[in-house]
Amino acid sequence: MAENAVLAALPPFRGVTRKLILVMAGACIVGALLMAVIPGLAMLLMDKVVLHPTGAIGKLPWQLLTYVFASVQPFNTLFACLSFWFFGSALEDERGSKWMGEFFCLSVAGGAIVACLISRIVFPTSFALGPGNVASGAWAFVLATIVAYARLNPEVVLNFNFIFRVKAKYMAVIYVAVYLAMILTSGHQFDAMLTLCVALVGYLFLTLVPRRGLRFLLLERAYGLRNAYYRRKRQQAAKKFKVYMRKQGKEVSLDEQGQYLPLDQEKRDPRDSKDRSWMN
Secondary structure: OOOOOEEOOOOOOOHHHHHHHHHHHHHHHHHHHHHHHOHHHHHHHHHHHOEOHHHHOOOOOOHHHHHHHOOOOHHHHHHHHHHHHHHHHHHHHHHOHHHHHHHHHHHHHHHHHHHHHHHHHHOOOOOOOOOOOOEOOOHHHHHHHHHHHHHHOOOOEEEEOOOEEEEHHHHHHHHHHHHHHHHHHOOOHHHHHHHHHHHHHHHHHHHHOOOOOHHHHHHHHHHHHHHHHHHHHHHHHHHHHHHHHHHOOOOOEEOOOOOEEOHHHHHOOOOOOOOOOOOO
């Protein structure tokens, strides 16, 4: 993307970004309707899907993902979806749908795990940050998306709230500063801590995971470990073979991969164009 470009219009509505926005909007509409018609049932269902530090890492592991969709505030969800649409679509165009899906799952779940562990280990008796708090809403993932976009396109100029023009990197700093201030001053300190944890995990995912995604990285590491193992086994076998041949009164040469080199091949000039012994 060209530096210092001004982005104001909303990007195309497609891919993983569209699916996530539709689920967020649908969950909010259903939750708001249930809250208006059957508030008791709505509260019971909401309690099962919002993030509880004591339940998410234990009996209710689905909360590590469902809290993002748990909201009954239409305007809050609307602005969150618009922000995610803007930045998420741009990220998905740059990195691909598979990467975007992994980015969502790992940043949301990973940030929730970090926040729950901090709440239970560091602040076990705190009223504002302790395990007795709950968190929900899409803004945690929205901030992770904004930070990732700013990391990839720091010089792109955006229309902040469609009023002020500001570079993407400064917008990310503004959002992070707001949530840091919320931790120190507001009554939603656990929500703010969760949002910052999700943004941090999302930033680490962007920095450490290649464009092809986490699955590609894990497969590459697995193949690398397997190849290193077999290479080591060949080297050990080559050493045993050399010792055995030395006991038989013969000296042998092996290449770097542990394969046997005959004496005539060992003395052969590799630049000899008439040598055809390597051909099948």
